[in-house]
Amino acid sequence: MRVVTGHLPHPLRSDARDNRERILDAARALFATEGLRVPMREVARRAGVGPATLYRRFPTKRELVTEAFTDQLRACRTIVDEGLAHPDPWAGFCLVVEKTCELHARHLGFTEAFMAAYPEAMDFAAARAYSLKSAGELARRAREAGGLRPDFVLDDLILMIMANRGIHALSTAARVAASRRFAALVIQAFRASPEHTRLPPVPRLAPG
Template sequence: MTTTEQQTGAAADEQAAAPARPLRADAERNRVRILAAAREVFARRGLEAGLDEIARHAGVGTGTVYRRFPDKTALVEALFDERLDQVVACVKDAVADPDPWAGLCAALESLVAMQIEDHGLKDVIFGEIGDLESFRSRRAEILPLVEQGVRRAIDAGVLRPDVELTDFAAVQVMLVQVAAFAEAADPQVWRRYLHLLLDGLCTRREAPTPLGGPALDLDAFEAACGRHLPAPTTQPSAPTGR
């Protein structure tokens, strides 16, 4: 190897080993603004929201967003890693609870509340972001913990033995949808249905669990239907001949 080649190789090694250059102060401020805006937009609209909408909410140009995050997947990955840590911690607490039934109930209630508050998190948990390796590995960490919590409750004789892991996923979907349906009338009414469902899953109880709140009255229910169900279409009248 010539001296020139050795010098070139050494320079390349030094460049590769050099730490990443920190962002300029204005670039870092923009990054923080983009993440804060994305957190709010995704929480409200879920992952269907686009980068243009996030840029408007952050008060920056779309090009600025793309300079910090090359695509929406990169932004979602940066934003939701910490939220998934909270999900893992919630499920670990359930498994560590000396009372298997209390732990399972607390985890289910917390997980549903997280997804109602953050629609983006709901989309991440149920795989709406696509085949993203980092999130797939986190789900692979969460699912065995949930399964362990379910098995503990079954073995303790407090949970129906025919309950499957996917039943708890389905219950979460149901309750999140109830919360969206009744949001304008009573944003907490989903907890009533949580207790109804838990009573159906539990094999030991001295009396029905208090539901924690009233049902929607008929007017509120019909108003919710009007907001969420499509209006009936009317067929145009056939022309009358003379």
């Protein structure tokens, strides 16, 4: 009996890990397409687990959201770090605009979580503070190099993210395509010297 009971915890731990990954996969898929309004019970249903199992793993929706968007939080840091590392500050700034818009367009719920929904979640607060501080430093360099318009303020990036969040499309691919065009328009607006470059194509945003 000692041998049998000694081996019992292993499959239980494996089941728990499997349940946790199914829950996170379901949450990411639902948050990415429907935002954070998705009920916890719908996440459990999509994951194929009971509500009790979901709440055992993630007692609050805040914990589930924070864990589900861990990769996106890392991506935010990577994007601003890549922009700061670029030898041309204006090109680095443009890179941040483009990649930030696309990241938020691919994951609808992430914008809500990052900007407002869970400001008390330490991971989001720290990531937001780091990203904005780094973006501010990059903007300063781009302005001093003559690429960024002199009246730019950091809140303009917040406005950009909020406006980008409002893009509605028939599919994720169309939303990303629309976001790329929007980013191109934003970059032209932020440029110190107007320069009309060719915009990305317009995706279908509403039923024909």
